[in-house]
Amino acid sequence: MKHIYAAALTAVFLTSSPALQAQEVEFIVQDAGEIALSEFKWTHRVLVVFADSPLDPSFREQLDLLATRPEALLERDVVVITDTDPAAKSMVRTELRPRGFGLVIVDKDGRVMLRKPDPWNVREITRAIDKTPLRQQEIQNALQSER
Numbered sequence: 001m002k003h004i005y006a007a008a009l010t011a012v013f014l015t016s017s018p019a020l021q022a023q024e025v026e027f028i029v030q031d032a033g034e035i036a037l038s039e040f041k042w043t044h045r046v047l048v049v050f051a052d053s054p055l056d057p058s059f060r061e062q063l064d065l066l067a068t069r070p071e072a073l074l075e076r077d078v079v080v081i082t083d084t085d086p087a088a089k090s091m092v093r094t095e096l097r098p099r100g101f102g103l104v105i106v107d108k109d110g111r112v113m114l115r116k117p118d119p120w121n122v123r124e125i126t127r128a129i130d131k132t133p134l135r136q137q138e139i140q141n142a143l144q145s146e147r
Helices: 004-016 022-028 057-066 070-075 091-096 122-130 133-146
Strands: 029-031 045-050 078-083 102-106 112-116
Touching (some): 022 078, 057 078, 070 078, 070 122, 122 133
């Protein structure tokens, strides 16, 4: 079952970006539940937002920040996974072992590229993604296909 905050973020994404299709947003915002990071290898970057409670102010701030520019995340093939239940011991939590609030970005190759203990805005996140070799290759491929 989708966590209430993942559902709320989905609604905000759709409201802030009417051009997005509901199924696109439903896919990019998910609760950790039974998800394994390996499901996204070579297809998507994973942005995981951890907290020990859905009431954590940093967690709420992070979701608000992500909702400001969902198109930028979609453009970079980002899937957002939320996990606010340490007791559930999701596969994602077990693999990444966060402490309290945390933002983790996993690149398409399955490598953890960034861990942050504080909320980041979409601009900061996309700039970090754009600096990776995989993203640089994607940009080059897109430029070549336009020619």
